[in-house]
Amino acid sequence: MTRRSFLTTTTAGFAAMAMPSIARARWAPSGPVTLVVPFTPGGSTDILARLLGQKLTEALGVGFVIESRPGAGGAIASDLVARARPNGQTLLMGHIGTLAVNPSIYPRLPYDPVKSFAPISLVAAVHNVLVVHPSLPANSVPELIAHARANPDRLSYGTGGIGSAAHIAMAAFCLSAGVTMQHVPYRGTGPAVTDLLGARIQLTMTGAPVVLPLAQAGRLRGLAVSGKRRIAAAPELPTVAEAALPGFDASQWYGIVAPAGTPVDVVETLNAEIRKALAAPELAERLNQEGAEVWPTSPEEFRAHIAAEIARWATVVRDAGIRIEQ
Structure with missing residues (x-):
C-alpha cells in the first residue's frame, strides 16, 4: 500500500485496526526491549521512537530502551539489528533513508x-x-530558487548525513528547481540544525518535529512543507508543490522492523500494540503537533512499501549523482 492510498483511506484503516486478527499465542518480552535509532538524539527519528517507546512500555509492561547508533547513514544501526537474535528484544526504528535510500547509495551495504x-x-x-536562516534574503520558495540560480553553488544546506532523508529531500528539490547548492553532511540532524542557527550554513529541509518550533519562534524562517498538502501544525506554510514546484513530494516515513526470522507471534503482538498506540487520541494529537501523521500498516503492507520506495528514490539518487565510495 502506498502512502497516498493510506492517507485517502484513513477511516477504513482505523476501522480495520479494531478487527480481531487470527488467534495466535501472545508474545511477551522476557526483559527490556532495545529500540535502536540510527541517528543522534534530537532528530525526528529519535523523537518518534521515544513517543512510541513510552506507549509500548505501558502496553507490554517492560521498558523500551532507546539506543542511538549513528553513522554511515543509518547503516551501522541497521546492520546491528539485522544481526541481532530474532526474538523481538532488539528492534530498529527504520526510516526512508535506512530502508529505501541506502541500497542506491552504498555499493556494499552490509544488510x-x-x-x-x-x-x-x-x-x-x-x-x-x-x-532558512533569517539572514538569507528569501521569504518564499520562488525567492529562494531565484537567489540560488543567481548564486550557483554559493548556498550550503546541512543534513544528518549522506543519504539521510534531509539529503535526499534537498537533492530532489535542487533537481526539480534546476539549482545547485553545496551539501554539508553532519553526523545527525541536531548538529546540522545547530550550525544553521549559527548561520554557518544557510538552509535545510528536514523533519517538522525538529525545525518547526524554531521557525515558529522566529529563530529560523519556514518557507514550505515537503508533502502533498499543508500540515495542521503550520497551516500557514504552503507546500513546495503549490509554492513553486508542482508535483514535488519528499516526505519522510518511519517504521519498526525486527531481524529476519523473528517468529510470527512476536511480529503480530508488536504490530497489534503499535496499532493500538497509534490509535490513542493523545498520541495522534501529539504527532500532529509535531508535524507528523500516524501511519499504521500490516507487516505485508510495510514490506511492499519498502520495495516501492527503493525503486522510487533510486531515480533521485542516480540523477543527483549521490554515492558513497567504500
Missing part, C-alpha cells in the same frame, strides 16, 4: 532492507519543512 528484516508496521509520515 538488505527487504531480506534482512521482518517488517512490523509503519509508524508515521513526517513532513519535511524547508527552513
